[in-house]
Amino acid sequence: MEEEHIRRIRKLNQSYAYTSLQMHEAIAGTAGFSGTDHKYLGFLLERGQMTAGELSNLIGLTTGAVTGLIDRFEKKKLVKRQHGEDDRRKVFIVPDTEKIMELLAPLYQDFRNKSAELTASFSNDEIKIIESYLSKSVEIMKEITATLRSK
Amino acid sequence: MEEEHIRRIRKLNQSYAYTSLQMHEAIAGTAGFSGTDHKYLGFLLERGQMTAGELSNLIGLTTGAVTGLIDRFEKKKLVKRQHGEDDRRKVFIVPDTEKIMELLAPLYQDFRNKSAELTASFSNDEIKIIESYLSKSVEIMKEITATLRSK
DNA sequence: TTATTTATCTTAGTTAATAAGATATTTGTA
DNA sequence: TACAAATATCTTATTAACTAAGATAAATAA
Numbered sequence: 197m198e199e200e201h202i203r204r205i206r207k208l209n210q211s212y213a214y215t216s217l218q219m220h221e222a223i224a225g226t227a228g229f230s231g232t233d234h235k236y237l238g239f240l241l242e243r244g245q246m247t248a249g250e251l252s253n254l255i256g257l258t259t260g261a262v263t264g265l266i267d268r269f270e271k272k273k274l275v276k277r278q279h280g281e282d283d284r285r286k287v288f289i290v291p292d293t294e295k296i297m298e299l300l301a302p303l304y305q306d307f308r309n310k311s312a313e314l315t316a317s318f319s320n321d322e323i324k325i326i327e328s329y330l331s332k333s334v335e336i337m338k339e340i341t342a343t344l345r346s347k
Numbered sequence: 348m349e350e351e352h353i354r355r356i357r358k359l360n361q362s363y364a365y366t367s368l369q370m371h372e373a374i375a376g377t378a379g380f381s382g383t384d385h386k387y388l389g390f391l392l393e394r395g396q397m398t399a400g401e402l403s404n405l406i407g408l409t410t411g412a413v414t415g416l417i418d419r420f421e422k423k424k425l426v427k428r429q430h431g432e433d434d435r436r437k438v439f440i441v442p443d444t445e446k447i448m449e450l451l452a453p454l455y456q457d458f459r460n461k462s463a464e465l466t467a468s469f470s471n472d473e474i475k476i477i478e479s480y481l482s483k484s485v486e487i488m489k490e491i492t493a494t495l496r497s498k
Numbered sequence: 499t500t501a502t503t504t505a506t507c508t509t510a511g512t513t514a515a516t517a518a519g520a521t522a523t524t525t526g527t528a
Numbered sequence: 529t530a531c532a533a534a535t536a537t538c539t540t541a542t543t544a545a546c547t548a549a550g551a552t553a554a555a556t557a558a
Contacts, residue, residue, distance in 0.1 A: 201474050202463045208481040209462065210393070213371065215488040216364040217386065222495040230545080235368065242361070249505055261546055263507055268545095285505045285554045306494070310487045311360065312353045318480070323352050325473045326480045329465070330359040336461045337366040343457070344373040381514080400536055412515055414538055419514090436523045436536045 209333075223303045228272075236265060237274065237296065245290045247280070256345070274299070360484075374454045379423075387416060388425065388447065396441045398431070407496075425450070 217231075224234030236255055240246070246254075252262040266289055269275040274296050280286030315323065368382075375385030387406055391397070397405075403413040417440055420426040425447050431437030466474065 198467060201471070202466045204478060205466045205474065205481070206459065206462060208478060208485070210389075211485050212481055212488075213364075213367045214386070214390070215485050215492070217368060219488040219492045219495075220364065222492045226495050232545085235365070238361075239365070247505080248507090252506095258547055259506060260508075260548080264545065280505095283505085283555070287506065303495075307487065307491045308357065310491070311357060311484070314480070314483050314487065315353045315356045316349060318476070320352070322476045323356065325469070325476050327355060327359060329469070329477045330356070330363055332465050333462070334359070334362050334366050336458065336465065337363075337370040340458045340461070341366070341370045341373045344370075344377050344454075383514085398536080399538090403537095409516055410537060411517080411539075415514065431536095434524070434536085438537065 219307070223300075226303055227299055233265065233268060237269065237291075240275065240289065240291050241293065241296055245278075245288050248287045248289060251289060370458070374451075377454055378450055384416065384419060388420065388442075391420075391426065391440065391442045392444065392447055396429075396439050399438045399440060402440060 220234065221231040224231050227234065229237065236251070239255060240251070243254075248259065248262050248266060251257075251265075252259045255262075257265070266275060266277065266287075269289075270277060274292055276290045276292065278288040278290050280288060318326065371385065372382040375382050378385065380388065387402075390406065391402070394405075399410065399413050399417060402408075402416075403410045406413075408416070417426060417428065417438075420440075421428060425443055427441045427443065429439040429441050431439060469477065
C-alpha cells in the first residue's frame with residue numbers, strides 16, 4: 197500500500213535527521229567544539245572564505261555572535277581575519293583548510309569508509325535513484341526553510 | 348566511475364544533513380523553541396513518557412539541564428511531571444501528545460505534503476532501494492556515534 | 499568637506515549549559 | 529527495626545554563547 201511506504205520513508209527520514217545530528221555533535225565534541233561551532237566551521241570550509249557579514253546573513257546569527265564565532269576559531273588557528281584591500285571595513289574570514297582537515301578528517305574517516313562501502317553495495321542504476329531522492333529532498337527542505345524564515 | 352558516485356553521494360549527504368538541520372531550526376524558531384528544545388521534544392514525543400534520569404542518559408545532558416528542559420516544557424503545558432507510584436523519587440515526564448501535535452503539525456504540514464509527493468513519484472521497487480539506503484545509513488551513523496561516545 | 503551609510507566590534511543583559519552539592523526516597527544489612 | 533549507602537531529582541554558582549543596541553572605523557554621496 198502506497199500510504200504505508202510514505203509513512204515508512206517519513207519515519208526513516210526522521211531517524212536519519214536525528215541520528216545525523218547526534219553523530220555530528222559527537223564528532224564536534226571529540227574535536228573540542230560545540231555543535232554549532234562545528235556546523236559553521238563545516239559551512240565555512242565548504243563555501244570558502246567570505247566576510248563576517250556574509251557569514252552572519254547566511255547562517256542567521258547576529259554580527260556580534262559571528263565576531264565571537266570567529267574569535268573562537270581564530271584562537272584555535274583554524275581561520276584568519278584578513279581586512280579587505282579595496283574596502284578596509286570588510287573582514288574576510290579565511291579558513292585554513294589544511295589545518296581544519298587535519299583536525300576533522302580522522303574523526304570522519306570511519307564514517308566515510310563505511311558510507312563508501314554502503315554506496316558501493318548498490319548498482320549504478322540504484323545509485324541514481326538514491327541521488328535523485330536525496331537531491332530532491334534537499335531542495336524541498338531548502339524551500340521550506342526559506343518560506344519559514346520569510347514569515 | 349565508481350569513485351565519482353561515492354563522492355557525489357557523500358556531498359549530497361553533507362548537504363542533506365546541513366539542510367535538514369537548518370530546516371528543523373527554522374521550524375523550532377517558528378514554534379518558539381530553541382533548536383535543542385525542539386529536538387528533545389521530538390525525541391520525547393517519539394519515545395513516549397520516561398523519567399528525567401532516562402532522558403538525561405539518552406540525550407546526554409546533565410540531570411540539572413534536564414530539570415530546566417522539563418521546566419520550560421511544563422511552563423508551556425506540553426508535558427507534565429508525574430511522580431512514580433512505586434518509587435516516589437522518580438519523575439515521569441509525560442508528553443501531552445495532542446497539544447504538542449497541535450503546535451507542531453501545522454509547521455510540518457508543508458514539508459510532509461511535499462515529501463509524500465516526492466516519495467509517491469518513485470516506483471515501489473525504487474522506494475525499497477531508498478528505504479534500504481536510508482536505514483543502513485542510520486545504522487552506520489548510530490555505530491559511529493556510539494564509538495565516539497565510548498572514547 | 500560633511501553627512502550618511504555600511505561593516506564589524508563591543509558591551510550589557512539573558513538563557514541554557516555544567517559541576518557540585520542538597521534533598522528526598524529507597525534499598526541493603528546488621 | 530534502625531541506619532548507612534545508594535539512587536533520582538533538584539538547586540545553586542559559574543560559565544559560554546547568544547541578542548540588542550550602540551560605538552568605531554571606513555566608504556560613499558551630496
